[in-house]
Amino acid sequence: MSNKKRKKKAQLPFRINILFFVIFLMFTVLILQLGVVQILNGEAFQEEIDRTVKDTTKIPVPRGKVYDSKHNVVVDNKPQYSITYTPAKGTQAEDRLEVAEKLAEFISMDSEDYLKGITERNKKEYWYLKNKEEADSRLSEEEAADLDNAEQYNTILERITEEEIANFSKQQLEVIAIKKELDKAYSLTPQIVKNEDVTAEEYAQVSEHLGVLPGVNATTDWNRDYPFGESINSLLGSITTQEQGIPAEKEQYYLTRGYSRNDRVGKSGLEEYYEDVLRGRKEQIQYTTTKSGKVVGTETVVEGSRGKDLVLTIDMEFQQEVDKIVREELQAAYKQHPYENKYLTDALAVVLDPNTGELLAVSGQTRDGNEYSNTAYKALYDSHRPGSVVKGATVLAGLESGVISPGQTFNDSPIKIKGTPPKRSHTSAIGTVDDQAALKRSSNVYMFYIALKMGGENRYPFPNNGKASFNTAAWQEMRNYFQQFGLGVKTGIDFPYEAIGYEGESMNRAGLLMDFAIGQYDTYTTMQLAQYVSTIANDGYRVRPHFLKEIRNPGKSDEQLGNVYRSENTEVLNRVQMDQSYLERVQEGFRQVFQEQGGTGFRYYASKDYNPAGKTGTAENAIYENGKEVAETENLSLIGYAPYEEPEIAFAVIAPNTGLGNTYKINHQISSRIMDAYFDIKEERDEEKEKQND
Structure with a gap:
């Protein structure tokens, strides 16, 4: 064998040994790495594997x-x-x-x-x-x-x-x-x-x-x-x-x-x-x-x-009775005069405690053909011309502004401003009246003179066909007085929405402010009217109307109430900036409306033993279709409270768009029956308590 072959054979095992050595080193590194993973980081990696969220x-x-x-x-x-x-x-x-x-x-x-x-x-x-x-x-x-x-x-x-x-x-x-x-x-x-x-x-x-x-x-x-x-x-x-x-x-x-x-x-x-x-x-x-x-x-x-x-605060026994009354009277008014009352589709009523603002009943009934439905929300959503029920606010505006004095009289005869139709009261037999008699007999002319005087026109009697002096600042002055009672502003009720009514344009025309003074211009909701009469009944303190009486924690069982979490207290929003004696004159005028001969509500309330007071109202309201006037209607309204000396309830009622001159006075029918129902229920409950105590 040549030297060259022996040398080549000797080199082969050497190379294999080097290869094995390299492989050995690689396995060693791999084993070391696995050891590091298992020993040093094994727990962390296992946690990652087992990780939950x-x-x-x-x-x-x-x-x-x-x-x-x-x-x-x-x-x-x-x-x-x-x-x-x-x-x-x-x-x-x-x-x-x-x-x-x-x-x-x-x-x-x-x-x-x-x-x-x-x-x-x-x-x-x-x-x-x-x-x-x-x-x-x-x-x-x-x-x-x-x-x-x-x-x-x-x-x-x-x-x-x-x-x-x-x-x-x-x-x-x-x-x-x-x-x-x-x-x-x-x-x-x-x-x-x-x-x-x-x-x-x-x-x-x-x-x-x-x-x-x-x-x-x-x-x-x-x-x-x-x-x-x-x-x-x-x-x-x-x-x-x-x-x-x-x-x-x-x-x-x-x-x-x-x-x-x-x-x-x-x-x-x-x-x-x-x-x-x-x-x-x-x-x-x-x-x-x-x-x-x-x-x-x-x-x-x-x-x-x-x-x-x-x-x-709602009393469901009373609420259901009010619903029944409002529906029955809406049905009766329509059935008695179906043609004249074809635009009469709603009747609304609000009853509350004037001292606390607690709402006792809120009712709305709507007629669609011969079908009737509950629409109580309209007492807060819908506003209407209120008519003469606002005359209490007008008299107070006149007294507090100084344009009239307590007991001042005017002769109720038509006023003719140049270029306009004569403006008169509902009857020509009123004669000379003071502020209280003007409320009792519902004199429009007395309110006209208050509006004229607040606008700067001081002539009395006003000359026939004369031209009236007028300062447009009178609009805001009179509205400021009205707003103190809640007319034209939010009542503050605990509800997601309430309308504040329509405010007419403050034009440089005395005749329009005269219309405003008798409730024939701006519009208000039934809730606003209820707050207004409550403020008068409550000696000028305007309280916030509210549905909530208290909040209770859940009871121990599903059948029982829990303990009181929070009670709703009476909230006075403002006290009207008017002399107490002026308020008392209007209160007396409201009493005469219901309880003295010649009062516009005497026929319906004189015999009541719960001593009521209030004010009636009628407002003209035209119906338009496609931009054209198709009918003349009336809004019949009524506000009141009882008993006169220590009021327990106050109320407002409005039935918009009744036929002109209807003999069926739905506003009186609803109001008198509501007050009767309230005091009847109260008497029954008092008698029941006495039996339980005996």
């Missing part, structure tokens, strides 16, 4: 109840079975479809209400999930490159044909209806799938199969229940459905206060105004989930508590 979800609770002043339930919570769905984080459309298909085995969603809500898109989304590979193939890679994910998905849906979604079976449609509800759910937030007509069998079936229905739960829900029917429902208001959730225009407001998007909230009336009180405290449940989104544990971290209860 804790999320807290808030479960809605029933709203607080509403009671009347005698602790009768007015708004209750009616429990009902409910099927809900709470998706874990990362739940996909395919997962929801699988749940929907399983859930369809246990509940029925085949009613018209559910099926008619299925849209074409719902059907296409279902078809897509059942035929995903076929559907995706309809979008080429070149097309997809120019579209984002949402655009790709929508394009694919557009290419699903009507024929392909036209023949779904009833069972498939039910699955689609269920999935539609599941799709509304937010992560870890319960979504109602079905609750209005869940049967006991469906509830039991779902309860037994929760293990194969991830995220689904069988529980109880609630709906608002109204034991007294529709009586004051328009004032109580309503709440949103879960489908509606929080209003879009107030989304940020609610979300920053701990609401979820599908929470039900008050959307009108007292439900809206006292939302923060009625909502309650949600139950908070902490979910422990894996990285993949699987729920592995739950814990209640905050116990839920239903909302606090409202106790209203």
Whole structure:
């Protein structure tokens, strides 16, 4: 063997040894690295593998109840079975479809209400999930490159044909209806799938199969229940459905206060105004989930508590009687003069305690043809020309401004301003009257002279066909006096909305201010009129009218009231800046209206033993259709209080658009019957108390 071959053979093992050595070093490094991972970082990596996420979800609770002043339930919570769905984080459309298909085995969603809500898109989304590979193939890679994910998905849906979604079976449609509800759910937030007509069998079936229905739960829900029917429902208001959730225009407001998007909230009336009180405290449940989104544990971290209860000032026995009276009198007025009263569609009444502002009854009745409905909200929403009921404010404006003095007289004869028709009272037999007699007999002319004098016209008697001097500053001066009583301003009532009426243009025409002085210009709501007469009855103290009497914590049982959380105190908004003796003169004038011969209310109230006082009113009101006057009507109004010496109740009534000169005085009929009902109920209750004490 040559030297060259022996040398080459010797080099081969050397190279293999080097290779083995390199491999040995590599394994050594790998082993060392594994040791570092296991020994030094093993625990940290294991924690990462086992890492879970804790999320807290808030479960809605029933709203607080509403009671009347005698602790009768007015708004209750009616429990009902409910099927809900709470998706874990990362739940996909395919997962929801699988749940929907399983859930369809246990509940029925085949009613018209559910099926008619299925849209074409719902059907296409279902078809897509059942035929995903076929559907995706309809979008080429070149097309997809120019579209984002949402655009790709929508394009694919557009290419699903009507024929392909036209023949779904009833069972498939039910699955689609269920999935539609599941799709509304937010992560870890319960979504109602079905609750209005869940049967006991469906509830039991779902309860037994929760293990194969991830995220689904069988529980109880609630709906608002109204034991007294529709009586004051328009004032109580309503709440949103879960489908509606929080209003879009107030989304940020609610979300920053701990609401979820599908929470039900008050959307009108007292439900809206006292939302923060009625909502309650949600139950908070902490979910422990894996990285993949699987729920592995739950814990209640905050116990839920239903909302606090409202106790209203409304007396439902009296309220229902007032509703009955207002409806019966509206029906009677229309039936007696159906042609003349064809524009008479509403009658409104407000009754309150003038000392505290507590609302005892608020009623509105509306006629639509021969159908009648409760529309109590119109007492706050609708404003009308009030007529002569405002003459008390006019006399007080005249006395306080100094343009007339107590007992000053004017002869009630027509006033003719140049270029205008004569302005007169409702009758020519009034004669010479002072301020109190002007209220008693309802003299327009007396009020005209107050308006003229406040405008700077001091001639008396006013020259026939003369030109009146007039300072337009008189408009604001007189309105300032009226506003002290709540006329033309907000009453401050605890309600989401109230109208303040229409303020006519302050023109440089004395005749218009004369119209204002007799309630023939600006418009006011029934609630404003009630506050106005209460202020007179209450010696010039204007108190805020309110529905809330007190707030109560939830009771220990569902049948009992809890302890008082807060009581609503009387709030005096202002004291009119008028001499007490002037107020007393107007109070006496109001008493004469009802109790002395010649008073415009004497016929209806003279025989009453509860010593009433008040003021009648009639205002002309034209009806327009398509910009043209089609009829002349009258607004019949009336305000009052009783007893005269120590008032317990004050009221305002208005029936707009009655026929001209109707002999059936709906305003008197309603008012006298309301006061009779109040004192009759009071007497019955007093007698019952005496029996219980004996």
